[in-house]
Amino acid sequence: MDLEKYILAIITTNPKKVPAGAAVFHCDTKEEMENITANLEAILDGIAHALSDELYVIVKH
Template sequence: MAKIVAVFTSERQEVAGGAPIFIADDPAELQRLANLAEKILDCNAHQLTEGLYIIVDHRASE
């Protein structure tokens, strides 16, 4: 099973949970940070809503 390793959001009140949460001030910064984390962590960024990305490690299922 894949593992969520980070959450990036511009809507602080919409998230909580067991993965690190990063808050961005605007949509451009949110996208930039999610894409950067995707590359650094060698994972996949998935946009769930306009203000929410999750970073998923699909290798965790191996």
């Protein structure tokens, strides 16, 4: 079975919210989080989705 969508990376400023099982990037500020997300989006060819103000995921579609 092929997975069509999967989470490539998780970027967060709140370590408590993050599940295990994926690459997680902890950030101190929102700006840092947005920067890292923008870079990872470009590197991984995925789309950055915001789940909340402190939690972003990069998803491959």
